[in-house]
Amino acid sequence: MPDSVPTTDSAGPRDPQAPRTRSGAAIPGRSAVLAWAVAGAIGAVVLITVLILTAGSAVYSVLGYADPGAVTKLGVNILRWVVDVAGAACVGSLVFSAFFTTPQQSGIVSADGYAALRFGGGAAWAWFGGALLMTLFDAADSAGQPVSEVADSEALLGLLGALDAPKAWLLSALCSLIVAVSCQVVLRWRTSMVLAGVAAVGLLPPVFVSNSASNAGHDFATNSLVFHILAASLWLGVLIAMAAHVRRRGAHLASVTTRYRRFALGCWLVLAVSGTIDALVLMTPTRLLGTGYGSLVLLKAVCLLLLGAISVLARRRVSGVARSGDSRRALLHLVGLDTAIMLVTIGVSMGMAHTPPPNLLTRDVTATEVIFGYSLPDPPTLLRFVTMWRLDLILGTAALVLAAGYLLGVRRLRSRGEHWPGGRVVAWLSGCAAILVGTSSGLGMYAPAVFSVHMITHVLLNMLAPALLVLGGPVTLALRALPSAASGQLYGPREWVLAITRSPLVRVLTHPALAAVLLIGSLYGLYLTGLFEAAMEEHWAHQILYVYFLVTGYLYYWAVVGVDATPRQLPHLPRLGIVLGAMPFQVFFGVIVMSMPTVIAGNYYRTLDLPWASELLADQRLGGVIGWLAGEVPLMLALAVLLWQWHRDQQDGDGSGAEGSDEDAAHTAMLAKLAESRRS
Structure with a gap:
């Protein structure tokens, strides 16, 4: 390989005011992030288990399928949560490498960019393995059969030809494999941008076969869900990468945390708007109370408000993060709490995916609504071209x-x-x-x-x-x-x-x-x-x-x-x-x-x-x-x-x-x- 692995951040010096520690010395607050992340993961798995077991077989009855059993139902939803987190960690790390670090003068990623790139590659391997397993579990879940009955190659191939969901997971697995292999050899900053784009595309195939894609108004619902998934994945992934950057005291800490704060605000706004649109398509506001799907929508809205409140608190820690160990410790605690809530929020989404939305149960749709998302009862005219x-x-x-x-x-x-x-x-x-x-x-x-x-x-x-x-x-x-970045800055x-x-x-x-x-x-x-x-x-x-x-x-x-x-x-x-x-x-x-x-x-x-x-x-x-x-x-x-x-x-x-x-x-x-x- 002609390019050498970066060992120092030659794009800019480490923050001169950052406290120095001996190699292996504990960094204030570093264990807090892991503790909060583990707590969030455990909470998400428990929440998913409770939601799936209490939901019963309603979603299968609506679709005309048999209940595949608890093992398949829990497996497909917990595995989906793992894949979503791994995909988010991959995409966010690559985005961090491309847009939150400055490359060396040769065009090779900096030491911080290299760390994020390699972590993204590891997450991509986890994403790839999970997506392959999702092909099997989702095929069984979509067919209403226990996973043990579709594990042989003949049954699985038959379901792959008949169902869209397993094909979507295979496409996602292909994208993640490309990213995982590329991250092992890529050192160029520009290429990390391309890999971030490929990884983002890999998140989307499962979106197109979700509940939002199978109802009247699905053009609104699917498009809003694209924004929703991308914003959530990017936010969580960049949050993980930023936490790792703060823990290892990477370069430009103040600039990175400031940029992250603005990035998180944008993701929060996209999540709020897109989530509202998707919820309005799948259910009417009057059914927020009294339906299982409406309760999950409210729970997810509460999680989103908590994330917004934490972002406001984190803003106060940004200015002193490069100078004060106490500020860094407090910021890491908030980042850990943020991560935990986002992991739980993804768990709520798993419950929503397993719960039939009210509109799916009550609305009859025409052929054009199934294909377009809306009806066209009248022929086209010039007036309709202008007014519709x-x-x-x-x-x-x-x-x-x-x-x-x-x-x-x-x-x-x-x-x-x-x-x-x-x-x-x-x-x-x-x-x-x-x-x-x-x-x-x-x-x-x-x-x-x-x-x-x-x-x-x-x-x-x-x-x-x-x-x-x-x-x-x-x-x-x-x-x-646009202004130019100062020499040695982000x-x-x-x-x-x-x-x-x-x-x-x-x-x-x-x-x-x-x-x-x-x-x-x-x-x-x-x-x-x-x-x-x-x-x-x-x-x-x-x-x-x-x-x-x-x-x-x-x-x-x-x-x-x-x-x-x-x-x-x-x-x-x-x-x-x-x-x-x-x-x-x-x-x-x-x-x-x-x-x-x-x-x-x-x-x-x-x-x-x-x-x-x-x-x-x-x-x-x-x-x-x-x-x-x-x-x-x-x-x-x-x-x-x-x-x-x-x-x-x-x-x-x-x-x-x-x-x-x-x-x-x-x-x-x-x-x-x-x-x-x-x-x-």
Whole structure:
């Protein structure tokens, strides 16, 4: 291995005011964290046992299954708790390594980052083993059979083919295995960011087969649960990593604890909002009292309030943590208590997963509610496209957050007297509006049910919105608006943005040829195979499809007309050829769709059984026309912008396009200054 294992924190010295101790000497409060963690784990296991044994077989009766027995019921829920804690410890440790430490000048993680990385790897192995066992236990639990009856390979393979839950655990196990193996060899700081992302994705497959994914309103419930699981896992995992950092007296203790406090506040807010949304979908407020599920919701709310109160108390200990052993001891006690309550809270969640929510018992659902989460009794009209709104909690919220963050960045620049072009603001906000309309308006609601409407959203998300977003220059704005970290201090958002945009992965993905293949290839690979039908049948696959549209579109337009400098700068003429080369493929796709004698995803659309959607082939031909004509508009926009950029650069005396304006030159000088400050 070419990279050496870090033995000291060369990114910055240990806190000079931190008390020194001999090797092996006891650190004040270090045993308190372990004591509280053990108490929380015991309390969680006891709580899970009581909840499962007292719940009886109600959830199995609702689903039409037999009771699998106490061993299987307890095993699947306690094992799920262990897997959730291990997954959280893995993700949180990797996030801590990537965003709570500063790497060495060579790009290798610091000693603190290395410790977190290796701990995350160990947790990933535990997560992997637990997820494999969950495949067996969840298969037995979902089938209503004792685990001993499905332990042989033939029975297990049969259940794997028939049930979704075991497949979800296998996907989670695969992600955890990738992370576990990678943590044994990875020493690069940038790579720890990627591993944190892979681990976070590995937490999600079980979410998509939970109670929230099988009821009317499941689009709200599932999306809110994604936020909920990620926030809870990240909070617990970073809390564990931060406790270990304080115990070993890592570098930048005051800065780390301050950053953690802000991070925990954000996680708390996400947990509160997402938990409320999920609870409202699964039950009405009037049933909080008098139902087992409502009691567990109230108990979880109490735990969340306690966590918030502890965070307020911990804030008072942050400023003195690097200087005072008493402050460190008190902080460790609060961190231990925080950990214990979070472990118990996860135990409450296990009880909620085993308790049928009231809406699952009382509501009849239509075919569209089962697939979409909502009903569409009337045909689409222009008025309904404009007046009907249902916020996509993931992409719709992302559009609003991106718009607000961009405006805050512009405000910061202008408050310093710096100029930022108004045209870029309009482009960015228009791109965010296109995402919001394509996912959360009447267009977004009818897109899963009508192929022609889906093609409109495809053009909005895959072509128009990305073209507008790259013209907003968000990377340049971020690098200008965000403050730089002082030499030897913790890296901040500005350094994170720079590291990501200059990474080898982004350099590969922004190669214009590859970006063009990803953009155009998705048209043929998605709609002319069975992939489109498979994606539309599941809400989570539908969400992934939309994210893919946005990402591939952004990469393509960033490579050919982006305001922000890319890792791989090409002259204007090759970029012009790439834009012109994409146009015929867009036309050919539209012609193929219009001339097809069979309906794309015909079984899926017939399953919806919408009385007003009978002419499927005619609607598909309309979708082909939309894909052809509307898809050309963003490409024409990109062509016009590219020609204007070429003309502007020639007027400035440089036709290469690398630095065609004073603003771009200032941006390049700024990057050089940052690189110089890192070396100093």
